[in-house]
Amino acid sequence: MLFELQAQCATTGARAGILHTPHGPVETPVFMPVGTQATVKGLPQCWLEQDLDAKIILANTYHLFLRPGHELIRELGGLHKFMSWPRAILTDSGGFQVFSLSDLRKISEEGVLFRSHLNGDAHLFTPESTVDVQLAFGSDIMMVLDECLSYPASHAAAQSAMERTVRWARSGYNHFLRRKEETGIRSSLFPIVQGSMFADLRSACANELLELNADGYAIGGLSVGEPRALSLEVVETTAPLLPENRPRYVMGVGMPDELPEYVARGIDMMDCVLPSRNARNGCLFTSAGKVIIKQSRYRNDPAPLDARCGCYTCRTFSRAYLRHLFQAGEILFSTLATLHNVQHYLDTMRQIRQSILLGTFPAYLAAVRAAGSV
Numbered sequence: 001m002l003f004e005l006q007a008q009c010a011t012t013g014a015r016a017g018i019l020h021t022p023h024g025p026v027e028t029p030v031f032m033p034v035g036t037q038a039t040v041k042g043l044p045q046c047w048l049e050q051d052l053d054a055k056i057i058l059a060n061t062y063h064l065f066l067r068p069g070h071e072l073i074r075e076l077g078g079l080h081k082f083m084s085w086p087r088a089i090l091t092d093s094g095g096f097q098v099f100s101l102s103d104l105r106k107i108s109e110e111g112v113l114f115r116s117h118l119n120g121d122a123h124l125f126t127p128e129s130t131v132d133v134q135l136a137f138g139s140d141i142m143m144v145l146d147e148c149l150s151y152p153a154s155h156a157a158a159q160s161a162m163e164r165t166v167r168w169a170r171s172g173y174n175h176f177l178r179r180k181e182e183t184g185i186r187s188s189l190f191p192i193v194q195g196s197m198f199a200d201l202r203s204a205c206a207n208e209l210l211e212l213n214a215d216g217y218a219i220g221g222l223s224v225g226e227p228r229a230l231s232l233e234v235v236e237t238t239a240p241l242l243p244e245n246r247p248r249y250v251m252g253v254g255m256p257d258e259l260p261e262y263v264a265r266g267i268d269m270m271d272c273v274l275p276s277r278n279a280r281n282g283c284l285f286t287s288a289g290k291v292i293i294k295q296s297r298y299r300n301d302p303a304p305l306d307a308r309c310g311c312y313t314c315r316t317f318s319r320a321y322l323r324h325l326f327q328a329g330e331i332l333f334s335t336l337a338t339l340h341n342v343q344h345y346l347d348t349m350r351q352i353r354q355s356i357l358l359g360t361f362p363a364y365l366a367a368v369r370a371a372g373s374v
């Protein structure tokens with residue numbers, strides 16, 4: 001996988017580039033909409049592709065492994081064909097969901113034994129098996145199995161999880177290289193830097209993982225309950241340790257006003273369930289801040305949700321109509337709200353990218369900071 005760096009901000013760490021995947025180019029920095037169950041909830045694929053022009057989406061290995069199963073997806077031609085999505089797909093390793101959704105898990109050197117949250121069946125994820133599952137999907141970008149801790153964690157616990165993460169990354173990566181040689185696939189596997197909130201552990205982890213010479217690197221173990229200033233601090237110290245000519249991905253962040261903050265720290269890729277999950281709960285992100293659509297002040301508001309947004313929802317409907325759909329519990333609300341929120345995130349990233357290319361990113365960042373958090 002080739003990562004082409006196009007521009008770098010002279011005063012911050014912001015970068016603009018193009019990530020060439022087997023399913024097309026992805027302009028960075030990029031926000032990846034989350035399609036947990038091989039669907040971005042509420043959005044048909046044609047809207048994702050044509051209206052939103054998303055170039056890459058994320059799907060969750062844990063969920064698709066349990067249902068419908070990776071073998072079935074392989075039989076049906078892989079995840080792209082199964083879900084009729086022609087562009088790039090990134091899948092996680094399943095580790096984060098095992099640690100957050102499944103109880104009765106048992107970690108050993110071999111891997112993590114867990115029970116399905118659906119029916120209680122026992123399964124084992126190993127560094128090798130999660131690679132095989134993602135190969136069955138045919139993901140463009142796969143992630144290694146890592147050990148995720150919640151916040152706060154002691155230095156000793158974080159060190160032990162980080163060291164295991166490094167060992168698992170080595171075995172997973174070696175397995176991936178063997179499979180790659182056998183099959184000739186062009187996918188990439190990204191290792192994940194762990195180490196909780198400890199700078200020395202993050203640094204040690206990054207150093208070890210660099211030996212793998214991977215196509216890209218992720219920073220994991222964030223958005224696990226820590227204050228957002230701390231997440232930014234960890235990224236600020238970790239990102240410069242990663243190779244300049246490879247994409248850097250921060251997993252599971254953030255709010256709209258945090259996107260330029262991560263980009264300013266040298267991050268190229270992000271994903272988060274916030275735009276889609278909040279949309280379904282009636283929380284909409286606009287250029288003027290958050291709109292909580294159930295509030296009575298929108299009852300007879302004829303204005304569009306966001307006059308500066310070009311999405312179908314904003315072009316077509318009033319806040320009053322959206323509020324009515326939400327209050328009535330109509331399915332269409334979720335679709336229209338998700339369309340808008342995802343568009344807002346993708347537009348934000350496109351503006352950030354444009355400002356980096358034009359050399360005006362510092363002014364863009366200053367304006368976002370002056371506007372305060374949304």
Ligand SMILES: [Zn+2]
Binds near residue numbers: 305314315339341343
């Ligand atoms: Zn809109």
